Amino acid sequence: LSLDTANQRAAIISFPRDLVVAIPGHQAFRINAAYHYGWQKSGVEGGINILKQVLHDEFDIRIDHWALIDFNGLNKIVETLGGIQVNVPCALSDTIDEQAFTIPAGDVVMDYLTTNRYVQSRYTTSDTSRNFRQQRVVWAMAKKALSINAPDRVPALYEQLRENVATDMTVLDMVSLVPAVYQID
Numbered sequence: 001l002s003l004d005t006a007n008q009r010a011a012i013i014s015f016p017r018d019l020v021v022a023i024p025g026h027q028a029f030r031i032n033a034a035y036h037y038g039w040q041k042s043g044v045e046g047g048i049n050i051l052k053q054v055l056h057d058e059f060d061i062r063i064d065h066w067a068l069i070d071f072n073g074l075n076k077i078v079e080t081l082g083g084i085q086v087n088v089p090c091a092l093s094d095t096i097d098e099q100a101f102t103i104p105a106g107d108v109v110m111d112y113l114t115t116n117r118y119v120q121s122r123y124t125t126s127d128t129s130r131n132f133r134q135q136r137v138v139w140a141m142a143k144k145a146l147s148i149n150a151p152d153r154v155p156a157l158y159e160q161l162r163e164n165v166a167t168d169m170t171v172l173d174m175v176s177l178v179p180a181v182y183q184i185d
Helices: 031-059 071-080 112-120 127-147 151-164 171-183
Strands: 002-004 009-011 067-069 084-088 092-096 099-103 106-110 165-167
Touching (some): 002 171, 067 071, 071 127, 071 151, 084 112, 084 127, 099 112, 106 112, 151 165
Antiparallel strands (some): 002 009, 067 165, 092 099
């Protein structure tokens, strides 16, 4: 996520998981292996550090902060939000865990199961399409979180973020971004 507060813009940048890059200390390999190699040596911080170096060296992208979201955590957050509304540009049919499903085109209100299927589906579409769907879900979650006026949900959301999102950001870092996020169109 790139947040440009000066120009009131935000963007999500995705990289195909099979993109081949130079990984420090290893042969060139898929970008999703960069985190794994670092994680094997030094845990989450090691994985993040190698991935940050790859993004800088290959694409001149500086990472100020990072966050890792567990898929189970994603599901819990969607459930606490009461579902999210995602604009699905074209119908998606696939099978995950031997369960066939179809998500129709249009504005779809998604529960955690539908959201999970939408972001994980990859057998009937490309990795680029999967990245695009994941971006749509992140935007939908942010939009829903900013639109709810329900103080009773804040403690549950905070607890789920704390349990399911690893990040180097402090609570103060996150809170300082809230005004900027409300200004983004």
